[in-house]
Amino acid sequence: MAPLIILIVVTLALAVGRALGVHRIAPWPFAVRGGLTAMFTATGVAHFVGMREELIAMVPPALPAPGLIITVTGVLELAGAAGLLWRRTSPWAAAGLTAMLIGMFPANVYAASEGLSPSFGDQLLPRTLMQVVFLAATVTVLAHHWRERQAARSLDVSVV
Secondary structure: OHHHHHHHHHHHHHHHHHHOOOOOOOOHHHHHHHHHHHHHHHHHHHOOOOOHHHHHHHOOOOOOOHHHHHHHHHHHHHHHHHHHHOOOOHHHHHHHHHHHHHHHHHHHHHHHHHOOOOOHHHOHHHHHHHHHHHHHHHHHHHHHHHHHHHHHHHHHHHHO
8 A cells, every 4th residue: 555655656756846846847747756656666676675575475486486586576566666767767667667567467366366475455345446546647748758759759840
């Protein structure tokens, strides 16, 4: 539940900051990128500090080397968070994080079906809904980038 709260609070704070004129370059896509950056930084760090053992336990038994999988996914989450910070790399980072969220979802299903956490937020329905929100956020970054590229192309064509 904490990643969802981080995503929402940071995104809203950046959006409100724009509305109040605190910063000039924070349209919604920028705010969402900031929220995702904070969220994936927190979850990436959790792969190494605090929740490592719980995350290793979530890896389905059919997969080899759960500790290595958690290390690699933690590094990828931190790299994705860093990539979201720079506008030029943000679509690539968002695409990679989208793929990773989809690829890691079976671990969430396994954890929920095995009852590895008694928390309400770790049950299958709430966890699935949170995953949909996370995917919507990463896809928002991709869609914004795609729309910007399309608009730039149409301007280039109309100038010629």
